[in-house]
Amino acid sequence: MHFDIVTEFNAKLADEESNFIDWTNEADRLLVMQMAIKLSDINGPCKCQQLHMQWTYRIAEEFYEQGDEERSLGLPISRFMDRTIPQLAKLQESFIGHLVAPLCRGYAEAALLPGVWVRLTDDQSPEELSEDDLDLPRRMENVRGARRGSVENARRNRRTVHCQQTRNLQDNYDYWMTVQRREEEERERVAQLGVTEPCT
Numbered sequence: 065m066h067f068d069i070v071t072e073f074n075a076k077l078a079d080e081e082s083n084f085i086d087w088t089n090e091a092d093r094l095l096v097m098q099m100a101i102k103l104s105d106i107n108g109p110c111k112c113q114q115l116h117m118q119w120t121y122r123i124a125e126e127f128y129e130q131g132d133e134e135r136s137l138g139l140p141i142s143r144f145m146d147r148t149i150p151q152l153a154k155l156q157e158s159f160i161g162h163l164v165a166p167l168c169r170g171y172a173e174a175a176l177l178p179g180v181w182v183r184l185t186d187d188q189s190p191e192e193l194s195e196d197d198l199d200l201p202r203r204m205e206n207v208r209g210a211r212r213g214s215v216e217n218a219r220r221n222r223r224t225v226h227c228q229q230t231r232n233l234q235d236n237y238d239y240w241m242t243v244q245r246r247e248e249e250e251r252e253r254v255a256q257l258g259v260t261e262p263c264t
Contacts, residue, residue, distance in 0.1 A: 066102060066163065066167075069095070069098050069099060069102060070099075070102075070166055070167055070170060072095060073095055073096075073099050073170050073171075073174075074166075074170045076092075076095065077170060077173055077174055084174060085174065096176065099167065099170070099171055099176075100171075100176075102167055103167055103168065103171060106159075106163055106164050106167070107164070107229070108120065108123075108164075109156070109159070109160045109164050109232070109233050109236045109237065110164070110168065110229040110230070110232050110233045110236075111229075111232060112232055113232070113235060113236055113239065116232070116236050120152070120156060124150075124152055124155070127142075127144055127145040127155075128145060128146075128147035130142065130145050131145030131146045131147060132147065152243075153240045153241075153243035153244040153247060154244055156236075156237075156240040157237070157240045157241060157244055160233065160236065160237045160240065161237070164233065165233065165237070168229070168230055168233055172225070172227060172230055175225065177225075177227045177229060177230065178227065178229070179225040179226055179227035179228075180225070180226050181225060181226075182225070182226045
């Protein structure tokens with residue numbers, strides 16, 4: 065159901081013939097609400113890293129408890145749920161890359177995520193923005209509900225929307241990718257030494 069909703073939302077967003085969301089149409093409003101509920105359910109990686117890590121470890125512990133139960137019943141242990149073979153970084157990379165990011169991307173492209181418009185210099189990309197560039201008191205234009213035309217005008221005027229949630233999402237994804245690379249390097253190092261199990 066998750067992918068069906070995201071696919072329908074993105075198809076509506078890509079349809080050049082429509083105005084995207086017709087707020088007078090109940091089906092459109094329902095679709096936006098379904099996306100909001102989906103996003104609220106899986107938005108852990110959109111939070112600051114401290115909160116994201118707390119929730120990630122709590123969820124991982126639930127997964128491990130399920131794996132423990134499966135082991136005690138003699139069942140095969142589900143992927144990512146075996147505490148003896150932790151793969152938290154790989155789980156988060158997959159979760160963010162396949163579920164959270166596509167959902168956020170669609171919601172952001174529809175200008176439905178909270179944010180502030182920020183003017184870019186000619187040689188600046190949105191990724192290069194600093195907190196000083198935001199000048200929040202002066203730029204508190206809320207973009208929720210903005211239409212595609214507003215977004216297109218913003219592109220022409222070298223403006224972008226700064227959204228803290230999407231920045232957190234990228235930062236958390238980058239963190240897990242770094243952890244995953246370190247874990248792979250450690251596995252390779254251990255394999256070169258001929259050690260079957262890493263020392264703890």
